[in-house]
Every structure is written in C-alpha cells, then in structure tokens.
Amino acid sequence: MSGQEEVRIGEMILQKSSFTSDTNPGGFPFQKKTAALIAIPRGGSLAGASGSAPHPLYFRPQFDTILLKQEKFHGIREVWVQEKIKLGISSCLLGERVRYDGGHKLDHFIRDTLGLFIEWVPVCPEVESGLPVPREAMRLVGSPEAPRLVKSRSGDDYTDSMAGWAEKKLAEIAREDLCGFIFKSKSPSSGMRGVKVYGPSGIPSRAGVGIFARAFMEKFPHTPVEDDGRLCDPGLRENFIERIFVFKRWKDFTKKGTVRDLIEFHTAHKLLVFAHSPKHYASLGSLVAHAKNYQIRVLQAEYLALLMEGLRLIATVKKNTNVLHHMAGYFKKQLQADEKKELLEVIEAYHKGLIPLIVPVTLMRHYVRKYDEAYLKRQLYLNPHPAELMLRNHV
Numbered sequence: 001m002s003g004q005e006e007v008r009i010g011e012m013i014l015q016k017s018s019f020t021s022d023t024n025p026g027g028f029p030f031q032k033k034t035a036a037l038i039a040i041p042r043g044g045s046l047a048g049a050s051g052s053a054p055h056p057l058y059f060r061p062q063f064d065t066i067l068l069k070q071e072k073f074h075g076i077r078e079v080w081v082q083e084k085i086k087l088g089i090s091s092c093l094l095g096e097r098v099r100y101d102g103g104h105k106l107d108h109f110i111r112d113t114l115g116l117f118i119e120w121v122p123v124c125p126e127v128e129s130g131l132p133v134p135r136e137a138m139r140l141v142g143s144p145e146a147p148r149l150v151k152s153r154s155g156d157d158y159t160d161s162m163a164g165w166a167e168k169k170l171a172e173i174a175r176e177d178l179c180g181f182i183f184k185s186k187s188p189s190s191g192m193r194g195v196k197v198y199g200p201s202g203i204p205s206r207a208g209v210g211i212f213a214r215a216f217m218e219k220f221p222h223t224p225v226e227d228d229g230r231l232c233d234p235g236l237r238e239n240f241i242e243r244i245f246v247f248k249r250w251k252d253f254t255k256k257g258t259v260r261d262l263i264e265f266h267t268a269h270k271l272l273v274f275a276h277s278p279k280h281y282a283s284l285g286s287l288v289a290h291a292k293n294y295q296i297r298v299l300q301a302e303y304l305a306l307l308m309e310g311l312r313l314i315a316t317v318k319k320n321t322n323v324l325h326h327m328a329g330y331f332k333k334q335l336q337a338d339e340k341k342e343l344l345e346v347i348e349a350y351h352k353g354l355i356p357l358i359v360p361v362t363l364m365r366h367y368v369r370k371y372d373e374a375y376l377k378r379q380l381y382l383n384p385h386p387a388e389l390m391l392r393n394h395v
C-alpha cells in the first residue's frame, strides 16, 4: 500500500492519497474500483519526464481512479481503494491563518499522518461567523453551564451572533455526514472541554465548553469528537481513531437498514467492544438477540447509542489481555505445546508492559490465518485501523 497526492489535470481529479491493495485488506472502508495505474518516472511530471503530452489514459472517464505509481507501468486492473473518512476540524489545526492574532495552530500528526486517511471539512466559527483576522481575543464569562462569549478587551457580547451562525452551520454540516470532529483545545468557540470561564471574581474555572463545540456535540451526540491536546495522549488517540473507523463502518453497514446488516456489523465488532467494555458487549448482545422486538430504526438508534458509549471507555491493558486470552482459547486444539507457551508468554509480556499490543495481536493474526479460524477472522479487533498509524505500537 502507498500514499498518493491529489493531482488535477484539466477537469479530472486524480486519486488523492489512496491506500490500495490487490486483495480486500478488510477492516477499513475499502471499495473495489477499476484503476489505471500509470507510471510516472522518478522526478517526472504528469506531462512525462520528457515534457511530452500526458498519457492518454488520463483523459478516459471510465476509470474511477487513476493511481500514480513511481516505479513502473502497472496497467489497468481492479484494485481495492480505501475510501477517505470525512472529519470536521477546527481550521487553524490544518495551518490556516485564522486565529485572532493572524496565526495558526498547525498539528503535523493530524494533517500529515492521520490526514492520509481523512477528507477534512475545516470550520472556523469565529471567521465564518463574520469576524476579521486579526481580531480581538474572546473569552467565556458567567456560569460554566451557560457562559457568554465576549470580546476580552471591549467586553462586547458575541454569544447570540455565534449561536445564530452555529445553528445554520450545523444544518449544513449534517449534510456532510461527518464521522467525527477534531476541535482546537481551550478555545472559547471551538474547545470541547476544560475551556476557561471567568466568573465574577475574575478567577477562571476550567469547566467551560466552547459555544460552537457545545452546539455541535448537542446536535450530534454520537459522533466521535476529540481535541488536539488530548490527541497527544497515545491511549486517547487510539481510542478516538478507532471510534471514527467504527462510526464509518456503522454508516456503511446500516445504509441498507436491514437487521441482517446490523447483525453482521455486531458480529465483526464483538471483541473490539469487549476490549472497551464487557458490560456494553453484554448489553449489545442482548439487544441484537431481541432484534425482532424492535422496529429497525429504533433498534439502530439504541444500538448506536450503546456502542458509542461503550467505545468511549478506554481499552486498558487488563481488558486487552482478557480479549487476547479469550482468543487464545480458540487455538487450544491446533497449537503445539511450544506454540501455546510462546503465545501465552507474549500475552504476559504485554500485560507486564514490556511489549506493545501490536506484538500479541500480530502473533494472533498469524494463527488466525494459519488455522483459518472462521470466527476470529471476522473480528475487527485484529485490524481496527490502518497499520500505518501505528496506534498499537506504544508500551
């Protein structure tokens, strides 16, 4: 698999940072597409290294995707192309100079690494609601539950303007079908938690939520959200990214709106949910077992609420160890004594914090493939997000 850049030729947009594979890697949202795989010589351009006319395939509309490979001509064939996940983001985190002081807050991990898998929908509430750059800084004042957004020096109250704009913007965002939102931390407009709120004493409490972030979370309560500060924590980062991939799969699975699709989704996510919350795993199982008692829309709504609540809980080392032992139980008969011993030792080393989760998971994947274990093969726990993000590689 490899990352690619977006290139425009005439009216055609060539594939942007696709991750492709000849077989369906499973796990993430992949689609089968016919692609023209075209060689661009190293250091060459789309017009060819010699400056000759573009390759005629560039202009053939029948190809969904044109992937540019650096090494050699790959011909035309069917490949699996990873669909990008749509996420909202505070514009300044992508490097846009929209902050009150004319600066930005570019986050390299978000833009350059996570961004390979994401289609961004940038939002700057202050600028989009009509404020200039640069502008007077803002802050929250009053009670943390219902603060006012005011300009720091003049004290002008901007709450109603922001709230009115946010209402319209959220209606627009609803059509974007986002799978998550990354907010700029600490901002009185965009911060999703811990924003300073100034009370009458002038001493701030860190109990506020930015005006736009609050409106977003109220309108889309199940959509995964996180802020740039918390994404620096490896556990929170993995948790958020896992949730956006689950949410994307949920949207895809439930498009057709059948109980069968929901059951299929549930089966594939069982161990993933178990790693976050055995309690939610049990509740979701019971809900699915009684599926026929519900109308499908009600069932989906209840399932999603429970699922996202469970996934917000961190998959701790202890919970992951439980899942790994549970999986090891599937190989009781197949594994030789030394293989069993090795597997248990690797799980134990993970439990003690000596090796990262990716090590026992990789060994488990090896046995799942080797013994073609049908149930575990379907488990997204073994493959919840792209390996390129290296989210399970920390101790």
Ligand code: SF4
Pocket: 090, 091, 092, 093, 098, 099, 100, 123, 124, 125, 126, 127, 184, 187, 189, 190
């Ligand atoms: S924190 Fe929000 S309002 Fe402030 S500059 Fe960034 S996107 Fe705009």
